[in-house]
Amino acid sequence: MQFFGRIRKLFLNALSMLAVASCVAQKQYKSSLDDPAIIMAPTGMAVSTVDLQNNAPLVGAEVFIEPGQSDGYIDSLFATLAHHHMRLTRIRLFENYMRSPNGTWDFSLFDKAYVAAEKHGISIWGNFFPATGFEDVGGFKFPRTREHLDSVADFIKNCVQHFRQYKCHAGWNLLNEIGSAKVPTSPLSLERYQAWLEANAYKPEPGRLRGFGFEEQRFLLSHNTWYLQWLAEQVRRYDPAAHLHVNNHAIFQLVGEYDFPSWRSTLSSFGGSAHASWHFGYFNRNRYSYAVAANSAILHSGAGPKPWLMTELQGGNNTYSGYDAMCPTKEEIIQWLWTVVGSGGKGAIFWSLNPRAGGYEAGEWAMLDFRNQPSDRLKAAGVVAKTIQQHASLFALAKPLKPVVHLLYTRSSLWTEAKLQPGGGSLEGRRAGAVMKSILGYYETLLEMGIPTAIQAWEEFDFTNADFTGQVMVLAHQLALPEDAAVRLEHFVRNGGALIVDGLTGFYNEHAVAYSLIGNPLRNLLGGGVLEYKVEGEKVPLVLNSNGLQLPGHAWRGYLQALQGKAIAGNRKQVFALQHSLGSGKVVWLPSLVGLGSRMYGNRALGVFLNAFFQQMKVSTSVAFAGHYPGLQLHTLKAGEGWITISINKSGLKATPKLLLPAGAKPQVLFGKSLAVKPGQITLQPEETLVVYWQ
Numbered sequence: 001m002q003f004f005g006r007i008r009k010l011f012l013n014a015l016s017m018l019a020v021a022s023c024v025a026q027k028q029y030k031s032s033l034d035d036p037a038i039i040m041a042p043t044g045m046a047v048s049t050v051d052l053q054n055n056a057p058l059v060g061a062e063v064f065i066e067p068g069q070s071d072g073y074i075d076s077l078f079a080t081l082a083h084h085h086m087r088l089t090r091i092r093l094f095e096n097y098m099r100s101p102n103g104t105w106d107f108s109l110f111d112k113a114y115v116a117a118e119k120h121g122i123s124i125w126g127n128f129f130p131a132t133g134f135e136d137v138g139g140f141k142f143p144r145t146r147e148h149l150d151s152v153a154d155f156i157k158n159c160v161q162h163f164r165q166y167k168c169h170a171g172w173n174l175l176n177e178i179g180s181a182k183v184p185t186s187p188l189s190l191e192r193y194q195a196w197l198e199a200n201a202y203k204p205e206p207g208r209l210r211g212f213g214f215e216e217q218r219f220l221l222s223h224n225t226w227y228l229q230w231l232a233e234q235v236r237r238y239d240p241a242a243h244l245h246v247n248n249h250a251i252f253q254l255v256g257e258y259d260f261p262s263w264r265s266t267l268s269s270f271g272g273s274a275h276a277s278w279h280f281g282y283f284n285r286n287r288y289s290y291a292v293a294a295n296s297a298i299l300h301s302g303a304g305p306k307p308w309l310m311t312e313l314q315g316g317n318n319t320y321s322g323y324d325a326m327c328p329t330k331e332e333i334i335q336w337l338w339t340v341v342g343s344g345g346k347g348a349i350f351w352s353l354n355p356r357a358g359g360y361e362a363g364e365w366a367m368l369d370f371r372n373q374p375s376d377r378l379k380a381a382g383v384v385a386k387t388i389q390q391h392a393s394l395f396a397l398a399k400p401l402k403p404v405v406h407l408l409y410t411r412s413s414l415w416t417e418a419k420l421q422p423g424g425g426s427l428e429g430r431r432a433g434a435v436m437k438s439i440l441g442y443y444e445t446l447l448e449m450g451i452p453t454a455i456q457a458w459e460e461f462d463f464t465n466a467d468f469t470g471q472v473m474v475l476a477h478q479l480a481l482p483e484d485a486a487v488r489l490e491h492f493v494r495n496g497g498a499l500i501v502d503g504l505t506g507f508y509n510e511h512a513v514a515y516s517l518i519g520n521p522l523r524n525l526l527g528g529g530v531l532e533y534k535v536e537g538e539k540v541p542l543v544l545n546s547n548g549l550q551l552p553g554h555a556w557r558g559y560l561q562a563l564q565g566k567a568i569a570g571n572r573k574q575v576f577a578l579q580h581s582l583g584s585g586k587v588v589w590l591p592s593l594v595g596l597g598s599r600m601y602g603n604r605a606l607g608v609f610l611n612a613f614f615q616q617m618k619v620s621t622s623v624a625f626a627g628h629y630p631g632l633q634l635h636t637l638k639a640g641e642g643w644i645t646i647s648i649n650k651s652g653l654k655a656t657p658k659l660l661l662p663a664g665a666k667p668q669v670l671f672g673k674s675l676a677v678k679p680g681q682i683t684l685q686p687e688e689t690l691v692v693y694w695q
Contacts, residue, residue, distance in 0.1 A: 050123050050170040052307035056392040058347035059385035060088035064356050065113050078116040084382030088123050095131040095155045107162050114166040123170035130155045137360045139176045144186040153234050160238040171243030174231040178246050179254040183216050211511025217415045220257045232266045247271035247311035250279050251295050252436050256414035260302030270303035271311030277322030289335040290444050296343035297455040307346045315350030315367040330380035331687040335648050337384045338689050342635025342646035344400040387671050398639035403454035405472045407439050410458045412480035412510040429555030429593045438477035441595030445603040450625035450634030463488040469496030476595040477503030482510045486521035494583025498617040503593045526589045527565020527580025533558050540592050542569050551594050552601040558591020626658035642695035649684035656683050665694035
């Protein structure tokens with residue numbers, strides 16, 4: 001019987017290999033983008049745990065496993081990944097497909113995937129997906145009861161103990177798309193909320209004006225961190241050295257509930273979801289690469305010393321799922337991948353390689369077509385992956401240039417904007433999102449200048465340094481500042497920092513109490529005070545006295561009282577902007593929504609203003625554009641003795657930007673057309689991405 005069992009097993013393996021070979025051999029599978037001499041991973045190749053920190057960025061795509069898939073089909077998916085130089089995948093481990101109603105476990109469906117991954121040299125991150133309803137696309141964010149929590153613990157125990165045995169096992173995705181926007185009304189969350197309130201409820205000091213406690217928002221910040229730590233503890237009981245990862249989502253809307261610094265002691269790496277059709281509502285189609293860049297900038301800062309990658313990037317068409325139906329072009333796939341790499345990401349995983357068959361998202365999102373053949377998007381991603389692998393030693397230790405501009409956001413600003421929101425309104429500045437969009441207005445302009453820029457939570461910036469010379473901080477419409485903000489900001493400016501204050505920054509304290517009515521602590525920093533903010537319509541131009549430059553403000557105009565500061569917009573009777581020197585630094589106060597206005601009406605003037613301000617403050621960086629080029633983007637990595645520049649053209653026109661480079665830097669084109677590069681200048685066709693190593 002054992003003999004016939006072996007014969008049967010060999011026969012089935014042969015059929016599976018024949019199916020894969022047939023798939024690879026089909027004419028439609030080949031493309032001019034593919035390398036005919038590709039080296040396939042040998043059968044049985046061991047796959048070690050992925051070391052993100054010290055290796056070149058990885059490109060991958062999620063493999064969706066569900067009942068009904070044949071052994072040959074599953075194997076073919078991993079063969080496809082290997083063929084396109086993709087060495088990392090994530091698999092959603094559905095408890096519903098493992099645990100039977102009687103409580104017994106059957107891992108065989110997912111075993112096929114792990115076996116295929118080892119065969120083709122692919123590393124797997126297992127994504128925990130505890131039992132939930134069939135119609136639950138993203139999974140629950142918090143357990144409902146204590147009993148439910150115990151059930152999740154049991155699921156993790158069985159999953160980890162089983163799948164950690166595979167050599168291709170590289171880590172765990174603790175929770176799919178952490179972030180819920182509100183505290184659930186389930187018993188466990190409410191129980192923890194009440195306990196938290198006993199120790200953390202807002203209690204205004206006697207004699208002081210009362211504000212908002214933002215208890216729900218502060219608890220959610222804590223609740224997310226608690227559950228993440230709890231999940232990590234469950235995994236490490238059975239896999240002590242496990243690589244642990246999580247991906248947030250909707251970062252522009254939900255960043256106020258992500259306490260990234262608190263996660264650093266729990267996670268091995270950080271991640272995020274960046275789906276154009278779900279998450280880029282603040283951007284139009286031509287600015288999606290800007291959205292990926294801004295998302296990456298927030299992740300890069302939040303991760304701190306830990307590596308990060310974009311865990312989910314939209315890889316295919318969405319039909320009925322997502323807010324906006326769209327299908328990425330192959331050019332966009334290239335732009336998004338290189339943007340992640342240029343922002344310091346250690347790779348990206350597309351959602352998804354293959355489509356699910358039933359339910360929500362059925363037949364959507366995939367990089368394979370319905371004949372299981374690679375789309376132009378998959379081929380393009382494979383070329384990027386191959387390029388990175390060919391220059392692995394160069395990219396392995398490449399890091400983004402240290403930021404010289406810091407765009408800070410405060411959670412209390414995001415919370416205040418949402419709390420005071422009546423909904424609707426004709427002015428963009430009054431709607432939810434104006435705080436983040438104001439930041440994005442500056443970020444997009446700086447990206448078009450090639451200036452290394454960070455988007456950081458207030459808590460992520462180190463105010464303790466002794467010298468901030470050459471550093472610029474921008475507070476773009478940060479409505480609510482903590483009461484110690486004046487002390488911290490004065491330290492920054494007095495010690496050489498340059499500060500730009502935009503919009504209604506500092507209108508409130510962290511409890512949404514108006515500073516102007518309780519004694520504004522920012523007066524000494526800003527060189528004056530505010531008399532009034534007046535709503536003056538859609539366009540509120542801010543004309544600078546020195547050169548007549550018209551900055552495109554929006555909604556409000558601030559009427560200021562100059563004290564130590566010098567008026568730079570307005571006249572003796574009415575002051576609209578101030579500049580103030582403090583110590584060895586400088587503050588510019590622009591009390592209108594200039595960042596948001598620039599995003600709405602065009603950012604050329606803001607680019608001119610920033611360029612002049614940087615020159616005045618002697619702000620410099622080793623590589624940048626020689627000016628502001630609307631519609632272009634530049635990311636720069638320091639790589640060994642040289643620099644890697646990643647340039648993207650979204651202007652719709654041919655562009656020939658000039659670059660500021662170290663003297664004598666010689667180019668080597670890594671991706672793109674070699675003829676597009678001349679000393680100090682590059683040529684970009686519309687939608688083109690060019691990657692150059694300068695040494």
